[in-house]
Amino acid sequence: xxxxxxxxxxxxxxxxxxxxxxxxxxxxxxxxxxxxxxxxxxxxxxxxxxxxxxxxxxxxxxxxxxxxxxxxxxxxxxxxxxxxxxxxxxxxxxxxxxxxxxxxxxxxxxxxxxxxxxxxxxxxxxxxxxxxxxxxxxxxxxxxxxxxxxxxxxxxxxxxxxxxxxxxxxxxxxxxxxxxxxxxxxxxxxxxxxxxxxxxxxxxxxxxxxxxxxxxxxxxxxxxxxxxxxxxxxxxxxxxxxxxxxxxxxxxxxxxxxxxxxxxxxxxxxxxxxxxxxxxxxxxxxxxxxxxxxxxxxxxxxxxxxxxxxxxxxxxxxxxxxxxxxxxxxxxxxxxxxxxxxxxxxxxxxxxxxxxxxxxxxxxxxxxxxxxxxxxxxxxxxxxxxxxxxxxxxxxxxxxxxxxxxxxxxxxxxxxxxxxxxxxx
Amino acid sequence: xxxxxxxxxxxxxxxxxxxxxxxxxxxxxxxxxxxxxxxxxxxxxxxxxxxxxxxxxxxxxxxxxxxxxxxxxxxxxxxxxxxxxxxxxxxxxxxxxxxxxxxxxxxxxxxxxxxxxxxxxxxxxxxxxxxxxxxxxxxxxxxxxxxxxxxxxxxxxxxxxxxxxxxxxxxxxxxxxxxxxxxxxxxxxxxxxxxxxxxxxxxxxxxxxxxxxxxxxxxxxxxxxxxxxxxxxxxxxxxxxxxxxxxxxxxxxxxxxxxxxxxxxxxxxxxxxxxxxxxxxxxxxxxxxxxxxxxxxxxxxxxxxxxxxxxxxxxxxxxxxxxxxxxxxxxxxxxxxxxxxxxxxxxxxxxxxxxxxxxxxxxxxxxxxxxxxxxxxxxxxxxxxxxxxxxxxxxxxxxxxxxxxxxxxxxxxxxxxxxxxxxxx
Numbered sequence: 118x119x120x121x122x123x124x125x126x127x128x129x130x131x132x133x134x135x136x137x138x139x140x141x142x143x144x145x146x147x148x149x150x151x152x153x154x155x156x157x158x159x160x161x162x163x164x165x166x167x168x169x170x171x172x173x174x175x176x177x178x179x180x181x182x183x184x185x186x187x188x189x190x191x192x193x194x195x196x197x198x199x200x201x202x203x204x205x206x207x208x209x210x211x212x213x214x215x216x217x218x219x220x221x222x223x224x225x226x227x228x229x230x231x232x233x234x235x236x237x238x239x240x241x242x243x244x245x246x247x248x249x250x251x252x253x254x255x256x257x258x259x260x261x262x263x264x265x266x267x268x269x270x271x272x273x274x275x276x277x278x279x280x281x282x283x284x285x286x287x288x289x290x291x292x293x294x295x296x297x298x299x300x301x302x303x304x305x306x307x308x309x310x311x312x313x314x315x316x317x318x319x320x321x322x323x324x325x326x327x328x329x330x331x332x333x334x335x336x337x338x339x340x341x342x343x344x345x346x347x348x349x350x351x352x353x354x355x356x357x358x359x360x361x362x363x364x365x366x367x368x369x370x371x372x373x374x375x376x377x378x379x380x381x382x383x384x385x386x387x388x389x390x391x392x393x394x395x396x397x398x399x400x401x402x403x404x405x406x407x408x409x410x411x412x413x414x415x416x417x418x419x420x421x422x423x424x425x426x427x428x429x430x431x432x433x434x435x436x437x438x439x440x441x442x443x444x445x446x447x448x449x450x451x452x453x454x455x456x457x458x459x460x461x462x463x464x465x466x467x468x469x470x471x472x473x474x475x476x477x478x479x480x481x482x483x484x485x486x487x488x489x490x491x492x493x494x495x496x497x498x499x500x501x502x503x504x505x506x507x508x509x510x511x512x513x514x515x516x517x518x519x520x521x522x523x524x525x526x527x528x529x530x531x532x533x534x535x536x537x538x539x540x541x542x
Numbered sequence: 543x544x545x546x547x548x549x550x551x552x553x554x555x556x557x558x559x560x561x562x563x564x565x566x567x568x569x570x571x572x573x574x575x576x577x578x579x580x581x582x583x584x585x586x587x588x589x590x591x592x593x594x595x596x597x598x599x600x601x602x603x604x605x606x607x608x609x610x611x612x613x614x615x616x617x618x619x620x621x622x623x624x625x626x627x628x629x630x631x632x633x634x635x636x637x638x639x640x641x642x643x644x645x646x647x648x649x650x651x652x653x654x655x656x657x658x659x660x661x662x663x664x665x666x667x668x669x670x671x672x673x674x675x676x677x678x679x680x681x682x683x684x685x686x687x688x689x690x691x692x693x694x695x696x697x698x699x700x701x702x703x704x705x706x707x708x709x710x711x712x713x714x715x716x717x718x719x720x721x722x723x724x725x726x727x728x729x730x731x732x733x734x735x736x737x738x739x740x741x742x743x744x745x746x747x748x749x750x751x752x753x754x755x756x757x758x759x760x761x762x763x764x765x766x767x768x769x770x771x772x773x774x775x776x777x778x779x780x781x782x783x784x785x786x787x788x789x790x791x792x793x794x795x796x797x798x799x800x801x802x803x804x805x806x807x808x809x810x811x812x813x814x815x816x817x818x819x820x821x822x823x824x825x826x827x828x829x830x831x832x833x834x835x836x837x838x839x840x841x842x843x844x845x846x847x848x849x850x851x852x853x854x855x856x857x858x859x860x861x862x863x864x865x866x867x868x869x870x871x872x873x874x875x876x877x878x879x880x881x882x883x884x885x886x887x888x889x890x891x892x893x894x895x896x897x898x899x900x901x902x903x904x905x906x907x908x909x910x911x912x913x914x915x916x917x918x919x920x921x922x923x924x925x926x927x928x929x930x931x932x933x934x935x936x937x938x939x940x941x942x943x944x945x946x947x948x949x950x951x952x953x954x955x956x957x958x959x960x961x962x963x964x965x966x967x
Contacts, residue, residue: 130578132568133763136561139583143557153555154590158564158581164578282941316675338558403835403856408829409842413856417834420943422858423916428866430854431828432837437853471862485845516707517847524742 120146120153121177123169125185125194126279127160131468138183138277139282141196145288146369147336148306150351151179151294161191170201178272179296184279188242194276195265199249202269206247209254209263216261249276255291259283266295273299275281301349305358308382309346309369313521319344322372326365330451333365340529341520342527343386378534386530391419391426393537397475401533403429404467406454406480412526428471430462442466445492453492455480457509460498468502475537476502477529481512483521497525501532508536543724545571545578546602548594550610550619551704552585563608563702563709570713572761573731574605574721575776578670586616596624603697604721608706611687613667619701620690624674627694631672632689634679638671674701680716684708691720698724727776733807734771735793738956744769747797751790751821758790766945767952768811803959811955816851816963824899824928825888826958828854829867829892831879831905832922837951853896857888863961867903878917880905882934885923893927900962901927902954906937908946922950926957933961 122142128134139156145154154177159169166185173180177390185194220242248254254299255264260283267274275292277284297304311319312472316339320327323346327335333350348365370377379387394401403413403426413429416422430441435454438444443466445461452458463478482499488494495514500507510532513523547567564581570576579602584594588887591610596851598605610619612656624631645667664700670687673679680689685708690701700717702709717952721728737745741764748771750761758775773790777783803814818957819826828838828851838854841847855866860879863869888903906922913919924930925932935957939949 124581129565129567131572131761132565132570132579133761135565136581140554140560143555143562145557149555154585154587155594156555156561156581156583160579162579166892169580200753213842336556336558405835407842408839410830410838410856414839414947415832415859417832417856417947418944420908424859427857428862429835429858431835431842431854431856432852433838433842433854434848434852441853482841483845519843522839522842 118151118178120151120179120180120181121173122156123180123182124155124156124158125161125166125182126158126193127162129158129184130160137281138279140289141281141285142181142183144347145296147295147334147347148349149293149300149304150302150334150349151296151300159285161185161192161193166193166197167201170198174201174272174274175250179299180272180274181277181292182275183277186264186278188244188261188278192244195247196248198267198274198276202249202267202274204267204269205250207250209246211249212254212263212462213243213426214246215256215263216242216246219261237411255287257283257287257506258500259286264292266292282486299319299352302353303355303358304349304351304363305355306347306349306382306524307362307366307380309348309366309373309377309385310343310372310379311346311376311383312343312378312386313535314344314373314376314528316344318408319373322418323369326368333362335365341483342524354380360395375535375538378531385418386527386534387419390534391416391422391529393424393534397474397537399425399473399537401426401475401477402471402473404463404476404478405429405431405477406433406438406463407483408479408481408522408529409433411522412479412529415526415530420460427473430467438463441470443470455482455492455496455498457498457511459511460500461507464502465507474504475533476500477533478502479525479529481514481521481525483518484517497521497528497530499525499529501536503528503533503536504518507538508532543576543603544601545576546598546829547578547581548605548607549581549704549795550586550591550599550607551583552587552616554583554609555585563704563706566706566710567606567608567713570721570770571717572759573774574718574725574729575727575759575774576721576725583723586610586618586756588618588622591618591622595623599626599697599699604724605697605699606717607700608702611670611684611689611701611858613669613702617669620672620674623692623701624697627674628693629677629692629694630675632675634671634673636736637673637679637688638668640681640688641667641671644686659731684710684711688939689717691717698860703816704955710891725776728780728781728783729774730778730787731772731807732787732791732805733773733915734791734798734802734803735768735809735811736771736798736801737768737811737952738960739769739798739801741769742809744798744801748794751793758787760790761875767949775932780872787821790794795872800960800963803956807936809961810843811952812840812844813960815955815959816847818959819850819900822899822962824850825896825901825963826851826902827892829888829901829903831858831863831888831903832852832908833904833947833950833954834858835908836947837902837904837954840951840955852898855892863888866895869893880907880917880921880923882923882925882936885925885934886932889925889927890932899929900958901925903927904950904954906939906950908943912945920946922946922953924950924957926954926961926962928958931961933957 140491253266262278265276350362444462463477468476478500484494678691678782687703763770777786889901893901903925909919
């Protein structure tokens with residue numbers, strides 16, 4: 118079955134927002150093995166939307182349309198789809214009640230961005246209680262515009278609201294399961310997440326597998342400092358799909374070894390690190406120069422980290438490195454702030470002063486200025502201390518100031534992860 | 543003139559990458575007053591690309607096509623455009639030399655992601671030295687694939703490489719000026735950046751201006767905790783455009799006052815804060831609990847900040863707040879870690895202990911857990927110390943853990959900005 122994505126909204130054509138919905142929905146289609154051939158973005162214009170819809174219906178089996186379901190005059194998606202499918206719009210009592218409840222709930226919440234609820238629940242909102250005749254209504258728990266599924270002469274037309282915080286839960290709860298049922302196959306998907314190895318080198322390592330892919334399929338997703346590979350197997354049943362995916366996962370482990378930090382879609386690198394720390398009941402302290410808090414901020418992405426991670430130092434100046442971490446003035450003078458010696462003393466000093474089991478330190482030249490022939494922009498030293506043992510890693514990162522800093526954080530987390538995996542203490 | 547954007551690449555259809563190019567190019571078109579009616583994404587498939595190109599040529603004046611210019615077999619954009627325009631591909635000697643030079647330069651650079659250059663400079667790369675007959679070649683200083691402009695029977699077809707770090711400089715240097723020249727008008731654009739006020743409230747304040755817009759045009763761009771308004775005036779000449787834009791900017795200042803932190807496209811909130819600090823020669827220290835380094839990391843986005851920002855504390859645990867910042871145990875016991883009293887002591891303690899002129903402290907409940915009836919998720923206290931005076935702001939933020947933390951950072955920066963603006967010390 119083929120899918121066509123249609124994003125409706127002049128704000129997309131003006132570049133006011135990035136179309137992350139298209140990306141999200143494309144991924145979901147890929148997981149389900151649905152062939153997505155076209156993504157179209159069109160403005161809030163009846164004629165152009167009508168022609169886009171007609172063309173899509175003529176060449177694709179499933180249309181997923183996002184945006185234009187709101188209460189304003191500009192929101193024309195439902196009306197236009199109804200027209201193209203030659204169906205009426207009728208009042209849906211349940212939707213009407215739901216909209217009422219939503220405003221009621223909204224009104225009772227504290228908010229820094231107070232709107233007058235009377236002002237919001239205008240006549241326009243009832244427009245959102247109209248449904249396309251014969252359609253399945255998909256509840257929206259995070260907004261007032263419901264979604265719809267229309268089955269029409271062998272085609273499926275799905276309408277979803279534009280805001281991602283409304284769209285994503287509706288897809289997860291209702292649309293994805295619906296599309297899955299349309300398929301006569303079962304899909305099993307794993308996300309092999311690799312770090313500590315350059316993007317192109319990682320892809321080269323499995324190029325033969327990617328190029329020779331069949332079932333399972335293999336799709337690489339490059340992220341800053343990481344590479345993710347989505348492996349998807351399809352089969353008649355769960356067991357068969359698992360049987361198909363297993364040897365491919367094994368082959369990835371064979372090639373990447375402990376560069377793979379998880380094969381779970383949801384799990385992040387910081388979560389893996391925190392899990393390892395919790396298992397050993399080790400505390401962690403951070404000492405950051407060029408990253409200046411990016412590492413500690415990322416660790417705190419993991420809720421419930423207190424007890425493991427209690428404190429961190431941003432020591433941007435030399436003086437701060439001496440004062441807060443006990444880095445020796447001689448070390449800074451002799452080797453400089455960006456040196457393996459300074460990195461080591463930062464990690465060890467942070468651990469000592471906070472009585473922590475483990476410590477991560479980062480010092481480097483993020484650019485754009487500050488580079489020399491000997492110490493170019495992108496040179497970063499990462500030090501990892503685990504219970505009396507200290508490692509230092511020298512890295513040369515490419516890219517912008519931001520990229521260098523992001524890669525530093527990922528490599529620091531990865532260094533700690535490996536140290537914890539390999540430690541028998 | 544009407545524009546159609548065509549993004550070529552199966553990786554976009556699989557959701558492997560987000561189409562940020564479409565967003566970037568749409569913005570550029572909006573600035574130039576070009577009407578963009580369609581954005582199309584299509585895979586690396588000759589037939590489908592051909593049909594998309596033919597349709598676009600039939601309904602739009604300018605086609606901007608991105609992606610598919612690389613050296614692999616999958617890269618078919620140039621060949622397919624040539625076919626649709628019925629033109630030949632011919633060897634471009636300059637491009638050939640440029641590709642050689644690029645590899646030479648690449649080879650001499652240090653890299654953590656070493657590829658064998660002999661392996662890379664394969665026969666395929668010379669494919670990139672072919673140009674569409676009669677086209678203008680646009681040099682690529684960050685990669686091997688040049689861009690092309692083809693003028694054909696009153697239409698313009700522009701081909702650009704997909705990687706943003708190659709595409710963006712080419713657009714800035716060559717494509718934007720080219721498109722500007724096609725216009726008989728001059729455009730002046732300002733970005734009014736507003737913070738410290740909720741998104742919907744901000745938009746409501748200027749809704750009448752947005753709805754009644756003509757020349758200048760007004761486009762709102764919502765960002766986490768900020769709202770940006772792009773104001774674009776077009777006229778016969780620069781002077782006239784400036785004359786048109788001035789009263790609108792004035793009206794924005796009238797309505798938003800010092801919620802506007804800049805009207806420059808490039809300037810960020812952290813840059814404005816750092817500029818104010820530098821002007822007064824004030825140093826800044828940070829003390830962060832729930833944001834855990836996000837604020838300090840953001841400050842260090844500004845290169846050359848050392849001297850102004852030297853150090854920061856991530857004090858996630860109560861104990862760390864006591865130890866590093868001198869927050870009183872009684873304060874924590876009596877009022878809790880998330881309280882105006884704790885926020886105040888964090889800021890004052892950080893300033894005192896580091897002998898800094900200014901300090902920012904953040905403590906709050908980012909969620910998803912940890913909220914109570916009295917102190918719900920999203921409650922954040924921000925404290926700003928400037929030379930003996932301390933302010934505390936109570937905020938209720940909506941959204942995910944990440945959103946709450948991002949909004950905290952922006953509001954902290956904004957609080958310092960206002961304090962510095964209003965301080966006569």
